[in-house]
Amino acid sequence: MAIFNNKKNGAEERLPENLPQHIGFIMDGNGRWAKKRGLPRTFGHTEGAKTFRKIVRYCKDIGIPYISFYAFSTENWKRPKDEVNAIMNLFREYIIDVRNYLSENTRMIFLGDISELDEDLQQKIRDLEYDTKDYKEMTLMMAVNYGGRAEIANATRQIAQKVKDGELEISDINENTVNDFLYTHEAPDVDLIIRPSGELRLSNFLIWQSAYAEYYFTDVLWPDFTPKELDKALIEFSKRGRRFGGV
Ligand code: IPE
Ligand code: IPE
Ligand code: MG
Numbered sequence: 001m002a003i004f005n006n007k008k009n010g011a012e013e014r015l016p017e018n019l020p021q022h023i024g025f026i027m028d029g030n031g032r033w034a035k036k037r038g039l040p041r042t043f044g045h046t047e048g049a050k051t052f053r054k055i056v057r058y059c060k061d062i063g064i065p066y067i068s069f070y071a072f073s074t075e076n077w078k079r080p081k082d083e084v085n086a087i088m089n090l091f092r093e094y095i096i097d098v099r100n101y102l103s104e105n106t107r108m109i110f111l112g113d114i115s116e117l118d119e120d121l122q123q124k125i126r127d128l129e130y131d132t133k134d135y136k137e138m139t140l141m142m143a144v145n146y147g148g149r150a151e152i153a154n155a156t157r158q159i160a161q162k163v164k165d166g167e168l169e170i171s172d173i174n175e176n177t178v179n180d181f182l183y184t185h186e187a188p189d190v191d192l193i194i195r196p197s198g199e200l201r202l203s204n205f206l207i208w209q210s211a212y213a214e215y216y217f218t219d220v221l222w223p224d225f226t227p228k229e230l231d232k233a234l235i236e237f238s239k240r241g242r243r244f245g246g247v
Contacts, residue, residue: 015062015231016238020191022066023059024206024213027052029197029221036221042086047223049090053097056140058227060104066139066187068111070205074147088121091144095124098140105137111183112146113154139187146183148207155181184209192237194230196222214240 027048034044052069059067072087098108108128115122125144158181162168168177179185190209193202198219202210216233218225 015234018238022188022190024068024190024193026070026195026205027222033221033223049094051223051225060138068141070143072144074150105135107132107135107139109141111141111143116145147204194233196220196225212244
């Protein structure tokens with residue numbers, strides 16, 4: 001598959017020829033970052049949010065067209081209420097903050113079931129998606145209350161409804177049909193998934209979209225993750241032989 005990108009700002013010299021078109025980040029290790037410093041876990045989330053901002057900016061600088069960030073999973077509701085509230089408040093701040101990117105031609109899409117979030121947060125999310133819908137330079141996807149299995153179950157429900165309503169034949173259901181009902185339907189499959197913090201798993205992130213993704217794991221905790229770390233992942237990615245089942 002041809003890999004499209006629009007490298008710029010010196011990335012042409014510094015980075016390999018074939019950059020991923022879509023990178024997924026599992027922002028993990030915030031709690032351990034705080035614990036190592038004897039701080040409450042929420043401090044780690046605040047630091048992690050700063051890293052998020054830095055990495056978004058860097059991806060834009062080097063011309064990555066699609067980026068997805070795993071911010072809160074369907075399983076993360078199991079955490080103590082205080083921690084969940086602190087994370088939600090960070091979304092409030094950062095969602096407002098992301099408006100600073102509007103002038104920079106970045107589209108924002110949320111992945112996940114936002115109907116379970118507080119009403120004010122839902123409204124902010126809807127406004128942000130609407131206000132940025134025509135921006136084309138980069139698409140930034142935020143996975144909030146996101147789970148890959150829930151996403152596929154949700155797609156299945158919508159497809160079943162179409163069949164029931166007589167708008168779709170069962171025999172016409174194929175992989176593209178499923179893809180069309182995923183939260184990510186406007187983005188290409190993820191090429192590279194980066195997980196910091198030393199965990200070697202997906203934790204229910206983009207499970208359909210990552211069928212042919214490359215993975216990059218590092219022990220660095222998310223609040224310590226830097227553009228330099230991302231460069232390492234990009235160089236590693238460029239060396240992988242992606243065959244997609246071919247020879
Ligand atoms: C990731 O960091 C942030 C969220 C899941 C919201 P963690 O909070 O999972 O950090 P660790 O894994 O406990 O260090
Ligand atoms: C994955 O991290 C979810 C996010 C980064 C939002 P977790 O910390 O929740 O994953 P597990 O529990 O270690 O698998
Ligand atoms: Mg974790």
